[in-house]
Amino acid sequence: MVGLIGIQKNDEFYMAEALKEAVKAFEEGEVPIGAVIVHEPPGENPRIIARAHNQVELLRDATAHAEMIAITQAEEHLENWRLQFCTIYVTVEPCMMCCGAMVLSRIKRLCYGARDEKAGAVESLGNLLAIPQLNHSIEVTAGIRQEECSQILSEFFQKVREGKRKS
Amino acid sequence: MVGLIGIQKNDEFYMAEALKEAVKAFEEGEVPIGAVIVHEPPGENPRIIARAHNQVELLRDATAHAEMIAITQAEEHLENWRLQFCTIYVTVEPCMMCCGAMVLSRIKRLCYGARDEKAGAVESLGNLLAIPQLNHSIEVTAGIRQEECSQILSEFFQKVREGKRKS
Numbered sequence: 001m002v003g004l005i006g007i008q009k010n011d012e013f014y015m016a017e018a019l020k021e022a023v024k025a026f027e028e029g030e031v032p033i034g035a036v037i038v039h040e041p042p043g044e045n046p047r048i049i050a051r052a053h054n055q056v057e058l059l060r061d062a063t064a065h066a067e068m069i070a071i072t073q074a075e076e077h078l079e080n081w082r083l084q085f086c087t088i089y090v091t092v093e094p095c096m097m098c099c100g101a102m103v104l105s106r107i108k109r110l111c112y113g114a115r116d117e118k119a120g121a122v123e124s125l126g127n128l129l130a131i132p133q134l135n136h137s138i139e140v141t142a143g144i145r146q147e148e149c150s151q152i153l154s155e156f157f158q159k160v161r162e163g164k165r166k167s
Numbered sequence: 168m169v170g171l172i173g174i175q176k177n178d179e180f181y182m183a184e185a186l187k188e189a190v191k192a193f194e195e196g197e198v199p200i201g202a203v204i205v206h207e208p209p210g211e212n213p214r215i216i217a218r219a220h221n222q223v224e225l226l227r228d229a230t231a232h233a234e235m236i237a238i239t240q241a242e243e244h245l246e247n248w249r250l251q252f253c254t255i256y257v258t259v260e261p262c263m264m265c266c267g268a269m270v271l272s273r274i275k276r277l278c279y280g281a282r283d284e285k286a287g288a289v290e291s292l293g294n295l296l297a298i299p300q301l302n303h304s305i306e307v308t309a310g311i312r313q314e315e316c317s318q319i320l321s322e323f324f325q326k327v328r329e330g331k332r333k334s
Contacts (some may be wrong), residue, residue, distance in 0.1 A: 010296060026325070051313060060246060061242050062242065071229070072228055074227065075227055075228050079227060081227050081228055093269055096270065096298075097264050097265075097268045097270075098266055100262055100288070101229065101264045104230065118302065125300050130262075133291075135286070
C-alpha cells in the first residue's frame with residue numbers, strides 16, 4: 001500500500017521545508033523530525049498552513065511529535081478539525097499515534113522521507129493506514145528526500161552517543 | 168491479549184470517576200467519553216493525577232480525545248513524559264492514536280469499559296498494543312462498568328439522531 005501515489009510536483013520542495021523544521025529540532029536537542037501541512041483546495045494555489053518540529057523534551061510530552069503539533073496548527077488555521085484538501089509532509093515515517101491522528105483529522109495525503117524501522121506504522125511495523133475498517137483512507141508517498149531525512153537523524157544519534165561516552 | 172489482567176480492587180471506583188467525565192462531555196454536546204489516570208508508585212497510595220473528557224468539538228481538534236488530554240495532564244503533573252506506575256481508565260476502547268500515545272508515554276496499564284466496534288484498536292480493529300516490535304507493553308483489562316459506559320454513548324447518539332430528525 002505504500003508509495004501507491006508517485007512523487008508529485010512540489011513534493012521535494014515541501015519536504016525541504018519539513019527538513020528546515022527538523023534542523024530546528026536538532027538545534028534544540030530534540031530528535032530531528034519536522035513536518036509541514038499544505039492546504040490546496042480545488043482551483044486555489046497550495047499554501048503551507050502549519051510548520052512544526054518534534055518537541056517531546058521541551059514540552060515533556062511524549063505526544064508532542066511534529067505531526068501532532070502540525071495537525072493542531074492546521075486545524076486552528078482552518079477553524080475545522082477536518083483537514084480536507086491537506087497533505088502532510090513529514091521527514092520520517094509516522095508512528096501509530098500520528099497515523100491515528102491523520103485518519104481522525106481526515107488528511108488527504110501523507111508524504112514522508114525516511115523509514116522508521118522501530119516505530120513506523122506505515123511500512124515498518126506493518127501498514128496501519130491500510131486497516132480496512134478505518135473510515136478514512138490516506139494516499140501515501142514514501143521516500144521523498146529520503147537520504148537527507150535519514151542523514152540528520154543519524155547525525156543526531158551519533159552526537160547523543162558521543163555525548164554519553166564523554167560524560 | 169485483551170483482558171489478560173483481571174479486574175482489580177478499585178477498578179470499578181476509578182471507572183466511575185471516568186464516567187463522571189463522560190457525563191461532562193455529554194452535557195457539552197461532545198461524544199461522551201471520559202478518562203482518568205491513577206498514579207501508584209510502589210509503597211504509596213494511589214492518586215488520580217488527571218481527569219479529562221472528549222473535547223473534539225469545543226477545541227475543533229480531532230486529536231482532543233479524553234485519553235490524549237489526560238496523558239498530557241499527567242505528564243505535566245509528574246513533570247515527566249514517562250508515565251511510570253500509571254493506569255489509565257477510559258470509558259471506551261481507545262483508538263489507534265490513543266493506543267499509540269499510551270505506548271509512547273509508557274503507561275503501565277489500560278482499563279476500559281465499552282468496546283468501540285468502529286475504531287477501537289485493542290480488540291475491535293485487532294490489537295495494536297500487541298504488535299511485537301513495540302518497545303513497551305501495556306497490561307489491559309476490558310469491560311469494567313461496560314454497560315454504563317456503553318449506555319451513555321447510546322443515549323448521546325439517540326439524542327443526536329432525534330435532533331437531526333427535528334431540524
